[in-house]
Amino acid sequence: MKELSYINHYFIKYKTHFIGGILITIIAQFFSLYTPELIGDSIAAIESHIKSDSSSIESVKKILLNNILWIIVTTLIAGVLTFLMRQTLIVMSRHVEFDLKNEVFQQYERLSQNFYKKNRTGDLMNRISEDVGRVRMYVGPAVMYTINTFIRFSVVIFYMYRVSPKLTFITLLPLPILSYFIFKLSSEINKKSTEFQKNLSVLSSFSQEFFSGIRVIKSYSIENYKQNEFSNLAMESNEKSLKLAKTQAFFGPLMLLLIGISNLLIISIGGFMYINGSITNIGVIAKFILYINMLVWPVASLGWVSSLVQEAEASQKRINEFLKIEPDIKNENSSSMEFEGEIAFKNVSLVYEDTKIKALDNISFEVKKGETLAIIGRTGSGKSTILSLISRLHDPTSGEVIIDGISLTKANLTDLRNSIGVVPQDAFLFSDTIKNNIKFGKENATDEEVIQAAKYADVHENIINFKDHYETMIGERGITLSGGQKQRVSIARAIINNPEILLLDDCLSAVDTETEETILNNLQIVCKNKTTIIVSHRVSSAKNANKIIVLNNGQITQQGTHYQLVNQEGYYKELYLKQITEKELL
Ligand SMILES: Nc1ncnc2c1ncn2[C@@H]1O[C@H](COP(=O)(O)OP(=O)(O)OP(=O)(O)O)[C@@H](O)[C@H]1O
Numbered sequence: 257m258k259e260l261s262y263i264n265h266y267f268i269k270y271k272t273h274f275i276g277g278i279l280i281t282i283i284a285q286f287f288s289l290y291t292p293e294l295i296g297d298s299i300a301a302i303e304s305h306i307k308s309d310s311s312s313i314e315s316v317k318k319i320l321l322n323n324i325l326w327i328i329v330t331t332l333i334a335g336v337l338t339f340l341m342r343q344t345l346i347v348m349s350r351h352v353e354f355d356l357k358n359e360v361f362q363q364y365e366r367l368s369q370n371f372y373k374k375n376r377t378g379d380l381m382n383r384i385s386e387d388v389g390r391v392r393m394y395v396g397p398a399v400m401y402t403i404n405t406f407i408r409f410s411v412v413i414f415y416m417y418r419v420s421p422k423l424t425f426i427t428l429l430p431l432p433i434l435s436y437f438i439f440k441l442s443s444e445i446n447k448k449s450t451e452f453q454k455n456l457s458v459l460s461s462f463s464q465e466f467f468s469g470i471r472v473i474k475s476y477s478i479e480n481y482k483q484n485e486f487s488n489l490a491m492e493s494n495e496k497s498l499k500l501a502k503t504q505a506f507f508g509p510l511m512l513l514l515i516g517i518s519n520l521l522i523i524s525i526g527g528f529m530y531i532n533g534s535i536t537n538i539g540v541i542a543k544f545i546l547y548i549n550m551l552v553w554p555v556a557s558l559g560w561v562s563s564l565v566q567e568a569e570a571s572q573k574r575i576n577e578f579l580k581i582e583p584d585i586k587n588e589n590s591s592s593m594e595f596e597g598e599i600a601f602k603n604v605s606l607v608y609e610d611t612k613i614k615a616l617d618n619i620s621f622e623v624k625k626g627e628t629l630a631i632i633g634r635t636g637s638g639k640s641t642i643l644s645l646i647s648r649l650h651d652p653t654s655g656e657v658i659i660d661g662i663s664l665t666k667a668n669l670t671d672l673r674n675s676i677g678v679v680p681q682d683a684f685l686f687s688d689t690i691k692n693n694i695k696f697g698k699e700n701a702t703d704e705e706v707i708q709a710a711k712y713a714d715v716h717e718n719i720i721n722f723k724d725h726y727e728t729m730i731g732e733r734g735i736t737l738s739g740g741q742k743q744r745v746s747i748a749r750a751i752i753n754n755p756e757i758l759l760l761d762d763c764l765s766a767v768d769t770e771t772e773e774t775i776l777n778n779l780q781i782v783c784k785n786k787t788t789i790i791v792s793h794r795v796s797s798a799k800n801a802n803k804i805i806v807l808n809n810g811q812i813t814q815q816g817t818h819y820q821l822v823n824q825e826g827y828y829k830e831l832y833l834k835q836i837t838e839k840e841l842l
Contacts, residue, residue: 257565257569258569259569259572259573259576260391260394260565260568260569260572262572262575262576262579263352263356263391263395263572266351266352266355266356266395267395269355270348270351270352273344273345273347273348273351274344274345274348276344277341277344277345277348277400277403278403280337280340280341280344281337281341281345281400281403281404281407282407283337284334284337284338284340284341285404285407285408285411286411287330287331287333287334287337288330288331288334288338288408288550289411289412289415289550290326290327290330290331290334291327291330291331291546292415292542292543292546292547292550293415293543294323294326294327294330295323295327295539295542295543295546296539296540296542296543296546297319297323297539298319298320298323298539299537299538299539299542300537300538300539300540301316301319301320301539302316302320303537303538303539304537341400341404342400345396345399345400345403346396346397346400348395348396349392349393349395349396349397349399350392350396352391352392352395352396353388353389353391353392353395356388356391356392356575357384357388359579360383360384360388360575360578360579361384363578363579363581364380364384364578366583367581367583368583368584368585368649368650369644369649369650370584370609370610370650371581371583371584373610374610378457378461382457383574383575383578386453386571387571387572387574387575388571388575390564390567390568390570390571391568391571391572391575393564393567393568394564394565394567394568394569394572397561397564398561398564398565398568401554401557401558401560401561402558402561404554404557405554405555405557405558405561408550408551408554409551409554409555412547412550412551413428415547416544416547419540419543419544420529420534420535420540420544422529422534423522423525423526423529423535423540423544426521426525427518427521427522427525427526427544427548428548428551429521430514430517430518430521431514431518431551431552431555432555433514434510434511434514434552434555434556434559435555435556435558435559436559437510437514437559438507438510438511438555438556438557438558438559438560439558439559439560439562439563440559441503441506441507441510441559442559442560442562442563442564443563443566444503445500445503445504445507445563446563446564446566446567448496448499448500448503449500450567451496452493452496452497452500455489455492455493455496456493458489459486459489459490459493462485462486462489463486466482466486511552511553511556514552515548515549515552518548518552519545519548519549522541522544522545522548523541523545526540526541526544527541584650584651585648585649585650585651585669586669587668587669587670588665588666589666589667589668589669590668591668592668592671593662593667593668593671593672594671594675595659595660595667595671595672595675595756595757596625596660596756597625597626597659597660597675597756597757597786597787598622598623598624598625598659598660598661598787599622599623599629599646599657599658599659599757599787599789600620600621600622600623600657600658600659601619601620601621601622601642601645601655601656601657601658602620602655602656602657602658603618603619603620603654603655603656604616604618604619604620604645604652604654604655604656604657605617605618605619605652605653605654605655605810606638606641606645606650606652606653606810607653614810615638615641615810616638616641616642616645616652616810617809617810617811618655618811619638619642619655619810619811619812620655620812621803621805621812621815623787623789623802623803624787624802625756625785625787626784626785626786626787627787627788627802627803628783628787628788628789628790628800628801628802628803629787629788629789629790629801629802629803629804629805630789630790630791630792630797630798630799630801630803630804630805631789631790631791631792631804631805631807632792632793632795632798632804632805632806632807632827632828632831633806633807633808633827634807634808634827635793637807637808637809637810638807638809638810639761639762639791639807640681640761640762640791641810642789642791642807643678643759643761643789643791645657645664646659646664646676646757646759646789647672647673647676647678647759648664648667648669648672648673651664651665659672674753674755675755675756675757676755676756676757676758676759677697677749677750677751677753677755677757677758677759678750678759678761679743679746679747679749679750679758679759679760679761679763680746680761680763681761681762681763683739683742683743683745683746683763684746685730685731685737685742685745685746686731687729687730687731688729688730688731689724689726689727689728689729689730690710690719690722690725690726690727690728690730690745691703691706691726691727693730693745693749694706694709694710694726694745694748694749694752695752696749697709697748697749697750697751697752697753698752698753701752701753703726705752706726706748706752707726709748709749709751709752710726710744710745710748711778712747712748712751712775712778712779712781712782713744713745713747713748713751713775713778714744714767714771714774714775714778715741715744715745715747715748718741718744730745738766739766740766740767740768740771742766743763743764743765743766743767744767744771744775746763747760747763747775751779751782751783754782754786755786756786756787757786757787757788757789758779758783758786758787758788758789759788759789759791760779760788760789760790760791760792761791762791762792762793764776764792764794764797765792765793765794769794769796772794772796772797773796776797776800780800788801793831794835795818795828795831795832795835796835798818799818800818801817801818802817803815803816803817804816804817804818804821804828806821806826806827806828808827813826813827814826814827814828
């Protein structure tokens with residue numbers, strides 16, 4: 257219960273539901289106890305009429321009618337109260353589930369990229385769905401059944417003891433055994449159900465990957481191979497579900513067996529006691545049968561509840577592990593800041609923690625406000641890493657990244673990121689309309705601003721050719737954009753907010769050189785007086801920059817203007833000559 261103590265504050269937050277639920281449960285129990293009492297009394301009335309003949313049939317009828325009416329009324333009240341009990345305690349658990357999901361999600365949002373590299377997406381999804389779901393089972397059903405059992409037990413045993421202490425003791429004997437077996441069975445069911453669930457998530461991850469990679473699968477014609485893989489996984493899942501069903505099938509018979517034993521004990525022992533006179537009427541036996549049947553489910557639920565609590569404890573432990581993680585990148589400054597866009601790297605090195613790759617090695621350069629810097633270099637030379645340091649997705653291992661004279665670690669992270677427009681290499685777009693994807697860069701942008709940004713990114717003409725224009729859905733539920741279209745929508749998204757700093761990570765690689773030139777010319781208008789950093793493999797993207805740096809193995813090997821670099825031996829000149837020749841060949 258140590259881990260579950262984390263959610264105690266939710267019981268305080270929802271104290272009205274919680275306390276209300278307990279009170280309603282107590283009252284419901286009292287009303288539900290009227291039925292056995294009234295049935296017992298009715299049988300006793302009939303018995304005394306048969307035996308003594310002293311009471312007239314009319315008075316017995318009156319007693320029976322009266323009792324039947326009371327049974328209907330009290331059962332109805334107990335029913336309404338049971339409904340209210342669920343409405344308070346189970347509704348409370350749904351609120352807690354909602355809050356906890358939000359809490360976990362907020363934590364996910366705080367955590368930095370390293371966290372996402374260390375944890376698999378499936379695990380992250382499980383924390384927020386299955387683990388939170390199990391904790392809800394503790395807050396809702398487990399708490400509700402425990403309160404219910406405790407109250408019902410106390411009240412029923414008090415009533416039974418009042419009538420016959422000896423019969424009470426004997427008939428209660430099988431109940432702890434019942435509880436023990438149900439506990440064992442529930443644990444087994446939970447174990448098997450977890451295995452089954454695990455298998456199901458493997459199956460759904462497999463299907464998800466299959467759907468995403470359907471183009472590759474079809475082009476390589478490996479449908480049969482994938483079908484076999486799927487069949488094997490489905491078979492495994494089938495076996496696990498059969499095992500689970502078999503174990504679950506024991507539940508009902510076990511309950512019936514133990515109810516049967518208890519009833520047998522009441523009838524036999526109660527019968528002897530009636531014969532030898534220690535019980536005065538048969539109504540007592542009827543009452544006891546009904547009482548014991550009322551106790552069986554709460555006792556059985558104790559076993560079930562304890563396995564629910566065990567599961568919830570394990571789930572909460574996993575959730576707590578995530579909630580306790582402190583993000584590597586923290587916002588240390590909450591006072592609002594405005595950035596001009598002067599960037600300096602001072603002896604910056606970065607070694608990626610997990611791969612131990614030294615992506616940057618003692619890098620120093622400066623970009624003045626309004627200037628454009630181009631970064632050129634072979635693949636894996638560290639270009640994207642420089643951009644990720646400017647957005648502070650990582651912190652350097654040594655050295656300092658400075659913006660407007662302030663070390664990035666001291667800058668307000670939210671304001672910093674709001675001042676930067678990023679076009680990443682992979683141009684990720686959400687499954688939403690084109691308009692919303694562009695507006696993502698500026699929530700309150702007008703339609704005119706969206707269109708203007710798309711025009712600058714040279715994608716407006718493409719968009720208006722789609723049937724639904726800017727309302728066209730893209731991604732899973734809509735059309736598939738070409739690589740170049742995606743890159744341009746992504747550029748529109750980055751420039752719509754008119755950011756002080758624009759980071760373009762090889763984002764024109766999928767467009768032809770003509771479109772590249774149009775976009776670069778447009779960007780010169782948009783980015784007037786803004787700081788721009790362009791990462792590219794093409795000289796054409798870099799040539800107009802105020803400064804170009806050439807990276808190799810994380811080090812700056814050359815720097816200067818296009819004119820200076822084409823006039824010195826090195827990678828830039830080689831690339832320039834190669835790309836000029838390619839262009840001539842076209
Ligand atoms: N998040 C990461 N974790 C670990 N290693 C990384 C990470 N990102 C990049 N690397 C490694 O760091 C090195 C530099 O990568 P980077 O992406 O900065 O190169 P790049 O010059 O942008 O390459 P490309 O031109 O192919 O995009 C590479 O060896 C890469 O494998």
